[in-house]
Every structure is written in C-alpha cells, then in structure tokens.
C-alpha cells in the first residue's frame with residue numbers, strides 16, 4: 008500500500024487552479040486521496056471475481072458502517088455525503104459469508120428462457136397430464152415473483168457498505184423474473200394455458216411480504232418457501248412428463264439452490280453474531296410452517312403434483328399420492344436440516360407432524376453439514 012503523497016508528485020502542483028472559464032478547480036481526488044493505492048488484485052482462472060478484489064481494506068465489511076450514504080466502501084469519503092436513511096445498518100441484518108461466491112456463480116450461470124429451453128421438442132400430451140402441467144405452471148408463475156418482490160422491498164433500506172449482498176439479491180430478482188417467465192411460457196406453449204388461481208397460495212405470499220424484519224422475511228422466503236420449491240424442482244425428473252419440463256426444472260433448480268444457500272448462511276451469520284435474533288426467527292417460522300402446510304395441502308397443488316408423479320389420472324391413487332407423500336417428507340426433512348445448518352434447530356419446536364411424515368430427528372441432525380455454496 009502506498010499513500011498518495013504530494014511530495015512524490017511535484018507535477019500535480021503545477022495543475023491549474025481555475026478552469027478556462029474562471030471557475031475554481033479542485034484536484035483533491037488526485038492529491039489528497041488516503042485510500043489504498045498500488046493494490047493489484049490477481050484475476051483467478053475464471054477472470055477477475057468479487058473475491059479477487061476483496062483485498063486490503065476493500066475486503067473488510069464493517070459490523071456497523073460509519074455512514075448511511077451511497078459512498079463506495081473503501082473510498083475516501085467527505086463529511087457532507089447524503090444520508091440515504093438506511094435502516095439495515097448492522098452486518099448481521101443482511102450478510103452471509105458466501106455472498107461473493109454466490110454472486111459470481113449467479114452471474115456465470117444466467118440462462119435464457121427463450122433460448123435455452125428446447126421449446127421445439129414439445130409434444131402433445133394426454134389431456135389430464137397437460138392440464139396438470141398447466142396447473143403447476145399456473146401456481147409457479149404466481150409464487151415465483153414473491154422471491155423478487157421481497158428482496159426488492161428491503162434492498163433500498165440496506166446499507167450500501169453491504170453492496171455484495173445487494174448485488175446478490177439483484178441476481179435473485181433476475182432469476183425470479185426468468186422463473187415466472189419460463190413457467191408462464193410453458194403454460195401457454197402447448198395448447199393448455201393458465202388454469203386455477205385461488206386464495207391458499209396468496210396467504211403464504213402475504214405472510215412473506217409482510218414480515219416485520221428482513222431477517223424474518225429471509226427465514227420465511229429463503230429457508231422455508233424457496234426451500235420447498237427447490238425440492239419440487241429436485242424431483243423434476245419424476246414430475247416432468249417430457250424432456251422439455253425436465254430441462255426447465257433443472258435450470259430453475261440451479262438458481263433456487265443459490266437463493267436457499269444465501270438465506271441459510273445469512274441466518275447462520277445473524278444467529279452466530281447476534282443470538283437474540285434466534286427468537287425472532289423462530290417466531291416467524293412458527294407461523295410460516297403452518298401457512299406452508301396449508302399451502303402444500305391446498306387442493307390444486309397436491310392433486311396436480313400427484314397426477315404428474317403418477318404419469319396420469321389412472322395411477323393417481325396407487326402411485327401418485329404415495330410419491331407426493333415422499334416429496335412432502337423430503338421437503339420437510341431438508342427444511343429441518345437447513346434450520347440445523349443455520350443454527351436455529353426447529354426439532355424441539357416445530358409443529359410439523361414428524362411422526363406422521365416418518366421423519367427421524369436423528370437423520371435430520373446427521374444431514375446437516377454447513378453449506379458454503381449453492382448445495383443446500
């Protein structure tokens with residue numbers, strides 16, 4: 008690190024003090040800078056990543072930023088910068104240790120719902136199966152955008168020093184736009200269209216958007232809601248009637264895993280550094296689990312999934328419902344394991360009927376290694 012020193016650069020003293028029109032000129036940025044100088048981050052094999060430039064003090068995220076301005080973290084900042092009125096001013100409010108990695112991964116793995124899905128391979132399906140695909144796509148088109156609206160609701164209140172977290176949430180918003188797009192396109196692409204929308208899912212969405220704090224919102228959205236959707240996508244191979252839907256689920260799954268990984272690690276960071284926040288998270292999840300159970304058992308969701316898992320109406324009872332129950336078990340098991348990873352064990356507190364679902368608490372504890380990347 009070299010601090011800029013006027014004595015080293017005598018030529019700067021000869022710069023004009025007035026513009027050609029007579030206005031005074033200020034060269035403070037050239038002569039007086041005290042920020043780090045002479046740093047040369049080395050690009051990694053992938054290129055110059057956000058991790059590569061997190062060097063020197065540029066990599067330090069303050070626990071409590073000194074300002075609430077949009078001044079870039081690490082710059083020399085004047086005292087007169089404008090207060091932006093941020094309310095999320097503690098690192099524990101928004102941070103996750105995997106934020107930079109997840110941002111880079113998100114940028115590297117963007118895809119196009121127009122170009123990257125083999126729409127030309129769609130084939131005519133039996134009426135019951137096409138209806139079920141369309142019903143599931145109607146529901147997903149409806150719920151996906153909550154995961155864009157929610158970060159958007161809170162991002163402008165986040166201190167600018169946490170810019171990597173905000174950048175990651177921008178990628179989540181773009182991802183969700185693409186998810187809403189791809190499911191809307193699938194509903195309309197094969198002669199079916201958008202089917203039934205009813206009150207059940209909406210109450211879940213409202214619970215998420217109305218959460219009192221960002222950390223509560225993150226627990227409800229990333230850990231609970233998106234975690235459940237992630238497990239639906241993970242079972243996409245069984246749910247999808249053709250390779251087109253399989254591809255849609257696979258592409259969405261990659262994105263969803265990042266969102267869930269951010270939320271899990273954010274909650275972990277929050278609880279580790281501010282243990283008082285655990286009760287706030289538990290209270291949100293007490294309510295959220297109940298709303299989610301109502302959502303999962305809503306008639307349109309459970310029947311459409313069972314029919315798809317059965318491959319048609321004929322085997323919905325002997326094959327569809329047993330597989331749907333397996334999916335529910337998987338969803339709650341991985342949700343509870345995520346809670347363990349986040350450091351907010353729900354095993355003693357949850358009202359989810361573990362016995363009824365055949366979930367073994369010891370298995371949940373055993374399946375909970377710490378997740379750094381998008382493998383959540």
Ligand SMILES: [Fe+2]
Pocket residue numbers: 151154182183186263
């Ligand atoms: Fe999504």
Ligand SMILES: [Fe+2]
Pocket residue numbers: 154183233262263266
């Ligand atoms: Fe998501």
